[in-house]
Amino acid sequence: GQQVMQIPQYQHVQEGEDFTTYCNSSTTLSNIQWYKQRPGGHPVFLIQLVKSGEVKKQKRLTFQFGEAKKNSSLHITATQTTDVGTYFCAGPPRVGGADGLTFGKGTHLIIQP
Amino acid sequence: DGGITQSPKYLFRKEGQNVTLSCEQNLNHDAMYWYRQDPGQGLRLIYYSQIVNDFQKGDIAEGYSVSREKKESFPLTVTSAQKNPTAFYLCASNEGTSGSTDTQYFGPGTRLTVL
Numbered sequence: 001g002q003q004v005m006q007i008p009q010y011q012h013v014q015e016g017e018d019f020t021t022y023c024n025s026s027t028t029l030s031n032i033q034w035y036k037q038r039p040g041g042h043p044v045f046l047i048q049l050v051k052s053g054e055v056k057k058q059k060r061l062t063f064q065f066g067e068a069k070k071n072s073s074l075h076i077t078a079t080q081t082t083d084v085g086t087y088f089c090a091g092p093p094r095v096g097g098a099d100g101l102t103f104g105k106g107t108h109l110i111i112q113p
Numbered sequence: 114d115g116g117i118t119q120s121p122k123y124l125f126r127k128e129g130q131n132v133t134l135s136c137e138q139n140l141n142h143d144a145m146y147w148y149r150q151d152p153g154q155g156l157r158l159i160y161y162s163q164i165v166n167d168f169q170k171g172d173i174a175e176g177y178s179v180s181r182e183k184k185e186s187f188p189l190t191v192t193s194a195q196k197n198p199t200a201f202y203l204c205a206s207n208e209g210t211s212g213s214t215d216t217q218y219f220g221p222g223t224r225l226t227v228l
Contacts (some may be wrong), residue, residue, distance in 0.1 A: 006155075009153075033217075041221075042203055042219040042220065042221050042222045043203070043217075045216050045217065048215075048216055088155060088156070090156075092215045099161065099169075100148075100158040100161045101158075101215065102158075103155040105153075105154055105155040106154075106155050
């Protein structure tokens with residue numbers, strides 16, 4: 001079945017440093033989604049990428065979808081303490097279905113002030 | 114005030130007991146999902162339902178059961194057959210096949226601890 005892998009599992013940064021997490025799927029994805037989960041909270045949708053090579057920005061966050069639609073990345077510029085949490089990528093197992101999402105294990109971002 | 118509610122937030126049960134977790138949504142979404150999250154891990158799909166009175170097993174359905182008698186509700190029962198039930202359980206919904214996106218909206222979750 002479809003597998004989604006994320007690296008690194010944990011990332012410690014000093015406040016103000018940049019952060020990047022990488023996501024790779026074993027199969028081509030129709031779209032990829034990113035979610036953020038704060039400590040003790042639930043996943044919250046951040047963004048969806050659909051097109052090959054797509055790049056989207058949300059303030060300090062930059063999301064990329066690979067040309068082959070099998071990998072993606074999330075880059076945060078100048079991290080702040082509010083960025084703490086776990087970032088998950090997720091993709092649907094098939095196009096247009098409502099079968100749920102396959103999630104990566106997430107990257108835990110820890111920020112030291 | 115639209116959204117997904119889950120109750121209770123924390124749940125304790127004795128080994129060998131069945132327990133039912135509640136999930137309600139007023140987003141008028143067709144599809145609903147149950148995920149399990151273990152510490153430091155990602156989310157794994159337990160069951161999902163694309164329409165009322167129909168549901169399918171996810172990747173880790175053994176030891177769980179669900180029902181979908183109403184569009185708004187998708188309760189999950191953790192049975193005594195589930196060998197490692199202690200986890201964080203998340204319910205989610207989306208528009209389903211009638212919608213244009215797979216984006217999922219999550220409830221606040223229920224933390225189940227088996228004593």
